[in-house]
Ligand code: GTP
């Protein structure tokens with residue numbers, strides 16, 4: 001919304017909405033038991049979140065290293081972008097409530113797998129598997145769960161490879177294994193997922209329109225898959241051509257000193 005459009009009325013509406021939202025959060029999630037839990041565990045909760053941030057750093061470094069090392073072999077960077085986030089307390093609480101998880105730190109660590117999240121955006125579908133397999137073959141990475149929504153897309157059309165892994169972080173006096181959720185996608189899959197996520201206000205539509213739009217989004221995802229495969233085929237043709245017609249990279253002229 002532009003500055004001019006931000007009239008006092010829309011400001012008032014925004015304020016009301018945010019108050020309603022806060023009230024909802026307070027009433028539905030911030031129950032007395034939760035507030036007691038947070039009060040009594042402020043430091044351990046902060047510490048746990050710091051551990052998850054450390055785990056993200058470890059995992060991001062691994063992907064940066066893989067990207068750098070593979071770039072020499074492939075003559076291009078297979079990773080376009082890496083982003084990460086630690087789950088907000090708000091959404092952690094919603095999930096705990098939804099899954100009926102007891103209010104203890106160990107229950108959180110045990111049951112919530114996506115407090116630390118890393119998203120790896122790759123250039124081509126094949127890059128996803130090459131990088132994921134290289135990552136999983138590292139001897140300090142333990143695979144907890146794998147969901148391949150590229151081979152088996154969700155009903156919505158969503159495509160990505162999800163891994164839940166454990167990675168060690170090294171603290172002053174101990175080593176701690178932390179869970180991290182890693183989502184691998186191509187740029188095209190990410191384009192679809194980002195826009196589809198933004199369209200979640202669609203639940204207010206009449207059922208038949210909602211169904212039509214869901215079908216439309218699923219078809220868009222199918223077209224995006226085809227695009228990914230076409231771009232990959234172009235890339236493969238170039239790679240094959242270059243392999244069959246290697247450039248003469250020998251250095252012309254100058255004999256090495258002492259030759
Ligand atoms: P959560 O409890 O939501 O984490 O579900 P889950 O534990 O069953 O995990 P799932 O494998 O469904 O993946 C969860 C994450 O994948 C979400 O937080 C999103 O980032 C992403 N995701 C899954 N399905 C969709 C989808 O249909 N559309 C979009 N845009 N993202 C999705």
Ligand code: MG
Nearest residue numbers: 113114115181
């Ligand atoms: Mg999640």
